[in-house]
Amino acid sequence: MKETPLKRKTKIFRLNTLRQKDDILSLFSLAIKTIPMKDYNYYVYIMTNKRNTVIYTGVCNDLVRRVWEHKHKVNPKSFTARYNITKLVYYECFTDINAAIVREKQIKGWLRMKKIALIESVNKEWKDLSDGWFDE
Numbered sequence: 001m002k003e004t005p006l007k008r009k010t011k012i013f014r015l016n017t018l019r020q021k022d023d024i025l026s027l028f029s030l031a032i033k034t035i036p037m038k039d040y041n042y043y044v045y046i047m048t049n050k051r052n053t054v055i056y057t058g059v060c061n062d063l064v065r066r067v068w069e070h071k072h073k074v075n076p077k078s079f080t081a082r083y084n085i086t087k088l089v090y091y092e093c094f095t096d097i098n099a100a101i102v103r104e105k106q107i108k109g110w111l112r113m114k115k116i117a118l119i120e121s122v123n124k125e126w127k128d129l130s131d132g133w134f135d136e
Contacts, residue, residue, distance in 0.1 A: 042100040044107065045091040046119060047080065052126050054083045055115050059104040063091060067130045088130040090119045 043063040047056045047070060056079065060066040067088050073081040080086075094100040107115065119126065 042094040042097050043091050044094065044100050044104045046089055046107070046115065047085045048087050048089050048126065049084045050087065052087075052089075054085060055112065055119075056080055056083075056085045057104055057107045057115070059097075059100050061097070063088075064130075064133055068134060071130075071134070087126070087128040089123050089126050089128070091129065 042059065042061050043066075044057070044059050045063060045066070047058070047067070048054060058066065069075070070080045071086045075081060092100075092103065094103070107118070110118075123129065
């Protein structure tokens with residue numbers, strides 16, 4: 001099948017856009033390394049709905065509070081509230097917010113299958129890792 005000029009332009013645009021995103025992430029990570037940091041804990045986490053059909057990736061500095069907010073739909077118009085994202089299936093800990101942000105952006109850029117592989121590397125049954133955190 002012959003490639004039309006429009007398809008070629010679209011491919012070039014997508015490739016340039018991807019390169020620009022990588023450049024922006026690199027510049028961003030270099031720029032924010034100069035910001036003085038306090039000694040905090042940060043988390044990149046993945047949550048899903050009951051049927052594991054929707055995957056949400058986020059970053060926060062208090063995982064227990066943030067999961068509680070998702071479960072109680074504190075922001076009713078948010079993506080997680082609209083799609084009933086209430087199950088914590090994966091998280092990573094960081095002491096540097098910059099590293100956490102870069103990791104969140106990396107995971108968000110992955111295809112669904114790669115995210116599933118990451119989740120299943122530590123949580124094969126997709127159990128809610130926050131079970132028992134709250135008295136409810």
